[in-house]
Amino acid sequence: MPVTNTGQRGFSMIEVMIAMALGLVILLAVTVIFTNNSRTRSEMEKSGRQVENGRYALTLLSDEISNAGFWGEAGTQNVPATLPPLCPLSAAEVSDALGVPVQGGSVSGSAPSCISTAKSASDYLAIRRASTCATGSSGCDAFVADYFHLQVSACATKTPGVPLVKTVAADLTAKKRDCTTAAPIYRLLSRVYFISGADVLSRVELENGVYSGATQLVEGIEQLHFEYGLDTAPVARDGAVDLFTATPTATQWPDVVAIRIWLVARNLEKTPGYVDGRTYQLGGSSYSVPTGATGYKREVYSTTVYLNNVSGRRQAP
Numbered sequence: 001m002p003v004t005n006t007g008q009r010g011f012s013m014i015e016v017m018i019a020m021a022l023g024l025v026i027l028l029a030v031t032v033i034f035t036n037n038s039r040t041r042s043e044m045e046k047s048g049r050q051v052e053n054g055r056y057a058l059t060l061l062s063d064e065i066s067n068a069g070f071w072g073e074a075g076t077q078n079v080p081a082t083l084p085p086l087c088p089l090s091a092a093e094v095s096d097a098l099g100v101p102v103q104g105g106s107v108s109g110s111a112p113s114c115i116s117t118a119k120s121a122s123d124y125l126a127i128r129r130a131s132t133c134a135t136g137s138s139g140c141d142a143f144v145a146d147y148f149h150l151q152v153s154a155c156a157t158k159t160p161g162v163p164l165v166k167t168v169a170a171d172l173t174a175k176k177r178d179c180t181t182a183a184p185i186y187r188l189l190s191r192v193y194f195i196s197g198a199d200v201l202s203r204v205e206l207e208n209g210v211y212s213g214a215t216q217l218v219e220g221i222e223q224l225h226f227e228y229g230l231d232t233a234p235v236a237r238d239g240a241v242d243l244f245t246a247t248p249t250a251t252q253w254p255d256v257v258a259i260r261i262w263l264v265a266r267n268l269e270k271t272p273g274y275v276d277g278r279t280y281q282l283g284g285s286s287y288s289v290p291t292g293a294t295g296y297k298r299e300v301y302s303t304t305v306y307l308n309n310v311s312g313r314r315q316a317p
Contacts, residue, residue, distance in 0.1 A: 104125040200216045223280075
């Protein structure tokens, strides 16, 4: 049979242009979907970090506050005649501070010298306590000369229950009940929490006779506010909160048995096109977003923490 050779034909120009147009439409759709997914994922990651930072900051402060006023085997401490400095340095000041486990305020103008980098119009809080494990114990700090330490006598003939506050090991001579065995020694902790001008939850701590440079703890903490629960029963204090105030008087600080915490945590990066011009209510205080920071998303976190070592000693058995 005869064989006919038929030549192959390509696409016409019109067909090529239609195919290219369809390809561009599909590519554009895929690009839009990919861009939206990437933007959504980025926002979720930023919000996730903000939630993690806010919760961690709240947990960190809550743990410290709940341990405030822990003095080993010592009981309730004498209230000093005058309020100790925010950052006590001398042995006398540190001893007086045992009677005031927490002490705070708000930065108005210049901050106290030991927290000179604190953000204006934000609150700060000093927390005093002993380490929860004795020096030399497994996982606990060893005794370090020139750091303040506390030891409490349980010997009936050696002023039991009265703490010794010293920086030299040889001066800590308190004994246990048997009046022979050395009593446990605990490192004293005097810490001040505040927000730096860079919106970072920070802390200074008494070390070797001076307050250390600020340790940065949590980024993106934009505002901090405290209100203090006072046990002010006129006859017998029972460890229960009678009222909350943001500004205790000098004589009321030893009666703080609970603290309400509010903090504003923001994303670490701005969200394109987002504007936050809200005013946040932090207890009895309000916080308006600064003009240059409206592009950040933020949330408020709050909780109430009891000072177990203070309120517990006041409760009836």
